[in-house]
Amino acid sequence: MTQVDTVPAPGAAPAQRPGPVRRPGSVRVLWLLVVVAVLAALLAASVAVGSRAVGWSEILAALGGSQETIGEAAVTKRIPRTVLAAVVGAALGLSGAVMQGVTRNPLADPGVLGINMGASLAVVVGLAWLGLSSATAIVWTAILGAALAAVFVYAVGSLGRGGPTPLKLALAGTATSAALVSFVTAVALPRGDIAESIQSWEIGGVGGASFRGLGSVAPFLVVGFAVSLLSARALNSLALGDELAAGLGERVVLARGVAALGSVLLCGAATAIAGPIGFVGLVVPHVCRLLVGVDHRWLLPFTALTGACLLIASDVLGRIVARPDEIDVGIITALIGAPFFIYIVRRQKVREL
Amino acid sequence: MTAVVTPPPSSVDAVARYRVRRAARRRLVITVLAVLVVVVFAASLMIGRTFYPPGDVIRVVLGQEVPGATFTVGRLRLPRAVLAVVAGLSFGLAGVTFQTMLRNALASPDVIGITSGAGAAAVFAIVFLGWSGTAVSVTAILAALGVALVMYGLAFTDGVVGTRLILIGIGIAAMGRSVTSYVLSEAGAWDFAEALRWLTGSLNGSTWEATVPALVALVVLAPVLLALTRQLSALQLGDDTASALGIRVDRTRVLAIVAAVGLLAFATAACGPIAFVSFLAGPIAARIVGPNGSLLVPAALVGALLVLVADLVGQFALGSRFPVGVVTGVLGAPYLIYLIVRTNRAGGSL
Numbered sequence: 215m216t217q218v219d220t221v222p223a224p225g226a227a228p229a230q231r232p233g234p235v236r237r238p239g240s241v242r243v244l245w246l247l248v249v250v251a252v253l254a255a256l257l258a259a260s261v262a263v264g265s266r267a268v269g270w271s272e273i274l275a276a277l278g279g280s281q282e283t284i285g286e287a288a289v290t291k292r293i294p295r296t297v298l299a300a301v302v303g304a305a306l307g308l309s310g311a312v313m314q315g316v317t318r319n320p321l322a323d324p325g326v327l328g329i330n331m332g333a334s335l336a337v338v339v340g341l342a343w344l345g346l347s348s349a350t351a352i353v354w355t356a357i358l359g360a361a362l363a364a365v366f367v368y369a370v371g372s373l374g375r376g377g378p379t380p381l382k383l384a385l386a387g388t389a390t391s392a393a394l395v396s397f398v399t400a401v402a403l404p405r406g407d408i409a410e411s412i413q414s415w416e417i418g419g420v421g422g423a424s425f426r427g428l429g430s431v432a433p434f435l436v437v438g439f440a441v442s443l444l445s446a447r448a449l450n451s452l453a454l455g456d457e458l459a460a461g462l463g464e465r466v467v468l469a470r471g472v473a474a475l476g477s478v479l480l481c482g483a484a485t486a487i488a489g490p491i492g493f494v495g496l497v498v499p500h501v502c503r504l505l506v507g508v509d510h511r512w513l514l515p516f517t518a519l520t521g522a523c524l525l526i527a528s529d530v531l532g533r534i535v536a537r538p539d540e541i542d543v544g545i546i547t548a549l550i551g552a553p554f555f556i557y558i559v560r561r562q563k564v565r566e567l
Numbered sequence: 568m569t570a571v572v573t574p575p576p577s578s579v580d581a582v583a584r585y586r587v588r589r590a591a592r593r594r595l596v597i598t599v600l601a602v603l604v605v606v607v608f609a610a611s612l613m614i615g616r617t618f619y620p621p622g623d624v625i626r627v628v629l630g631q632e633v634p635g636a637t638f639t640v641g642r643l644r645l646p647r648a649v650l651a652v653v654a655g656l657s658f659g660l661a662g663v664t665f666q667t668m669l670r671n672a673l674a675s676p677d678v679i680g681i682t683s684g685a686g687a688a689a690v691f692a693i694v695f696l697g698w699s700g701t702a703v704s705v706t707a708i709l710a711a712l713g714v715a716l717v718m719y720g721l722a723f724t725d726g727v728v729g730t731r732l733i734l735i736g737i738g739i740a741a742m743g744r745s746v747t748s749y750v751l752s753e754a755g756a757w758d759f760a761e762a763l764r765w766l767t768g769s770l771n772g773s774t775w776e777a778t779v780p781a782l783v784a785l786v787v788l789a790p791v792l793l794a795l796t797r798q799l800s801a802l803q804l805g806d807d808t809a810s811a812l813g814i815r816v817d818r819t820r821v822l823a824i825v826a827a828v829g830l831l832a833f834a835t836a837a838c839g840p841i842a843f844v845s846f847l848a849g850p851i852a853a854r855i856v857g858p859n860g861s862l863l864v865p866a867a868l869v870g871a872l873l874v875l876v877a878d879l880v881g882q883f884a885l886g887s888r889f890p891v892g893v894v895t896g897v898l899g900a901p902y903l904i905y906l907i908v909r910t911n912r913a914g915g916s917l
Contacts, residue, residue: 321734370904374911381734382911385673388737389907393900396842399767400897404887416766417748492741541749548745556738559731560721 242512245505249519253300256526260296261289264533298423299529299543300522302484303494305435307521309480310495311502311514312442315449316473317368319380320500320558324360324481325492325551327387331394332363333485334415338398342405349430353486357434360482363390364474384559418489419542420529427487434483439518441476446510449473453508491544493551494521500558524550589860596856600868604652607875611648612640614883647773650838651874651891653781654770655848656789657834658682659870661827662845663852663862664792667799668823671733672906675846676711676831679736682840683743684714685832689839690750690765704780708832714739715828767892768841770878777837784833789867791826795819796861842892843899844870850906 262273268285275282276289306324313322324330336359340346346355367390371383398415414422448469451459456466481495502516525543528550532541612624619627623636628645662675676682688710692698698706721735744766751762763769792799798819801809810816831845848870849862856865874891877898881889 370908370911373908374913381731382907384734385737386904386907386911388734389900389903392896393904396767396893396896396900399763399893400889403763403889403893404885417745536749536753539753541752545745545749545752548741549749552738552742552745555741556721556735559734559738 242506246516246519249505249516249523253519253523253526256523256530257296257300260299260526260530261292263530264288264292294425294428295420295423295529296526297425298428298488299420299526301428301435302420302488302491303522303525304518305438305480305484305521306491306494307498307502307517307519307524308439308442308514309477309484310521311499311510311517312445312449312473312477312480313495314499315452315510316470316477317378317383318453319378319383321380321384321496321555323493323496324477324485325391325490325494326384326496326555327364327367328390328394329360329363329367329387329478329481330418330485330490330492331391331398332366333357333360333482334490335359335394335398335401336362337486338402338415342401349427353431353434353483356486357479357482360478360485361475363394364478366390381559414489414542416490417542417548418485418491418544420488420525421540421542431483431487434479438476438479438483441472442480443514445469445473445476446514449510449514453510489542489544491525491547493547493555494524496558497547497551497554498524500554593856593860593865597864597868600855600865600872604868604871604875607872607879608648608652611651611875611879612644614879615639615644646775646778647770647878648875650773650778650781651770651878652871653778653785654834654838654841655844655871655874656867657781657785657830657870658841658844658874659848659852660789660792660863660867661830661834662847662870663849663866664799664823664827665845666849667862668802668820669732670803672846672850673733673903674736675849676827677840677843677845678740678903679718679733680739680741680743681711681714681718681736681828682831682835682845683740683747685711685828685835686765686840687743687746687750689832689836690747694750694753700776701780704784704833704836707836708829711828711832711835712825714743715824763890763892764839766839767890767896768835768839769890769892770838770874771888771890773838781833781837784829788826788829792823792830793863795823795826796863799823799863800861839892841874842896843903844873844895847873847895847899847902850902 261277262268262270266285266288268289272283272285273289276286277293281287281290310323313324313327314320316322333356336355337346337352340352340355346352367383367387368378370390371386372378374382376382395416402415448464451462451464452466452469452473454462459469460466484491498517498521499513502513502520506512506516525547528546529543532543532546535541609621609624612628613619613621617635617639619633619636619640623633624640626633627636627640633640658677662677665674665676665679665681666672673679685707689703689707692703692706696702696706718732718736718739747765751765764771798809798814801812801814802816802819804812806816809819834841848866851873852862852865852869855869856862873895877894878891881891881894
């Protein structure tokens with residue numbers, strides 16, 4: 215196999231990618247306002263749009279707590295779903311950004327690296343063989359599975375010459391993901407009670423949302439958000455390369471471990487509640503880097519907001535295009551994300567971030 | 568140690584003897600594989616909830632009326648076993664063709680998304696267009712060719728086939744799977760077993776109507792690929808060397824792709840994309856045969872054996888009944904990881 219990504223095409227000038235470097239503060243604030251506005255609009259749309267057409271008066275009444283008509287009841291069911299989509303999207307977007315920073319790998323994403331599927335398999339095994347029932351135990355299992363998958367994929371991907379290159383990591387991740395999907399099916403299939411919802415452990419969705427389920431993962435998500443956001447400075451140093459970061463006084467291994475922990479917490483908890491949703495963590499950081507540049511102190515909060523936007527939008531789309539049924543949001547994100555993945559793979563300088 | 572300098576035996580003789588041994592070993596392996604396929608095929612006709620002795624089975628196959636066995640063996644087990652063999656041969660042959668042509672074990676059609684493209688198209692034709700039979704197969708073949716073409720266009724722009732192609736293929740495979748899931752969830756009240764057929768491949772509910780098109784495709788297309796054996800082996804040396812050897816590279820490649828994709832698509836339309844068979848068959852065959860000539864025939868036989876055995880295991884060995892694709896998936900995916908580990912260790916630049 216050839217090292218396509220390091221060898222510039224013959225005759226090609228040394229790539230002078232303009233690259234998103236630093237954006238002036240005013241631009242960032244502008245984009246922040248835009249993203250917040252989009253998020254607000256999407257939140258409203260997610261409550262208003264669904265399989266059933268509901269008038270504005272009913273929506274307003276439902277938001278006030280009334281459930282008298284069918285329309286109002288439908289809207290009431292859409293509220294937890296919207297919140298869940300926002301939270302899960304934010305978690306996955308942020309998790310992907312941190313992962314890309316930690317591994318310095320533009321292809322890193324909890325879905326692509328097989329980490330979501332690891333969480334999913336752990337949950338299915340826990341349900342089918344260990345008789346787990348409490349929501350907290352399930353979240354712990356999911357996070358454990360995510361962590362194991364992350365360590366495994368990183369170990370496989372960094373074998374051999376050159377360490378964990380983006381291509382090696384992505385290949386190890388997708389292969390692991392394929393293996394884990396097979397195991398999820400094999401474990402869940404004989405168990406009719408779990409097999410009913412087997413699809414939800416292979417492709418994630420936010421359809422069955424409830425505030426109670428959300429409450430059980432909330433502590434994990436809060437810790438994950440805090441750890442991830444606080445490692446922004448460390449990620450900025452790590453982006454310069456391990457040696458330079460150490461020279462700047464960063465404890466490289468510790469910083470990397472903490473950031474990775476935050477990211478695994480986020481995607482493990484997100485998978486525990488919504489199933490494995492891929493490609494959000496891949497797409498969102500790349501888009502955000504174009505908007506606000508590479509400074510993680512801006513980038514990380516931005517990816518959380520944009521991730522929420524993307525997942526809500528995908529969910530709304532899934533409800534509109536398949537009326538009166540709905541499409542799981544994991545299918546939509548894969549349809550959007552896979553071409554994006556191909557685009558990034560095709561880019562010449564895939565090795566650098 | 569006395570250093571007696573023996574005159575080297577005629578090296579021509581040595582090479583000739585080595586070649587004879589090699590050819591003999593190759594014939595032996597192929598014979599053993601073929602016998603195994605026949606044995607397991609026969610076993611899968613006999614074994615089941617009720618056991619029928621070989622005599623009954625033979626009489627049913629010859630068209631005689633045997634109480635009980637005529638329905639069970641003739642209508643249920645025979646189409647299933649035939650489809651298992653046909654699909655296994657098709658997947659194995661197509662897989663090893665791609666692996667040989669692209670010089671990479673990871674470049675098998677199920678890893679790079681061609682099979683999942685065919686599966687998505689087939690399920691689309693069935694659910695949305697209400698088609699059945701050959702129309703479904705034709706849709707599948709068109710989609711698989713389309714995917715192959717897209718891959719070609721996307722990955723060959725820099726003139727290199729390698730990890731990039733495989734990653735792009737993985738992206739395409741993800742899209743194919745999500746299209747399949749989308750169509751299945753659109754189908755509304757789809758039943759779970761039917762969904763699994765299109766996600767991982769299954770032989771449950773095989774009928775002659777589904778089996779015959781795949782069988783015809785195999786009979787027509789397998790000879791095409793076998794006739795290309797020499798050219799494909801030359802392609803393994805690289806395009807330049809191959810054309811220096813007098814191979815028409817582009818023509819060979821187009822023919823091989825069309826034939827292999829045809830095999831895949833017809834088999835996929837009949838039983839879904841049985842996971843990892845086309846990926847596994849080539850490397851296993853290479854292990855068994857060693858560097859002794861073309862892998863096309865051994866890989867096809869290994870594919871058939873894999874599907875037959877996995878189907879038997881899935882039906883009877885595990886307590887509850889698993890579709891064949893789940894069994895091959897559980898077997899194949901760890902092998903995929905092992906292959907990546909080995910390539911990385913060896914210092915390959917994946």
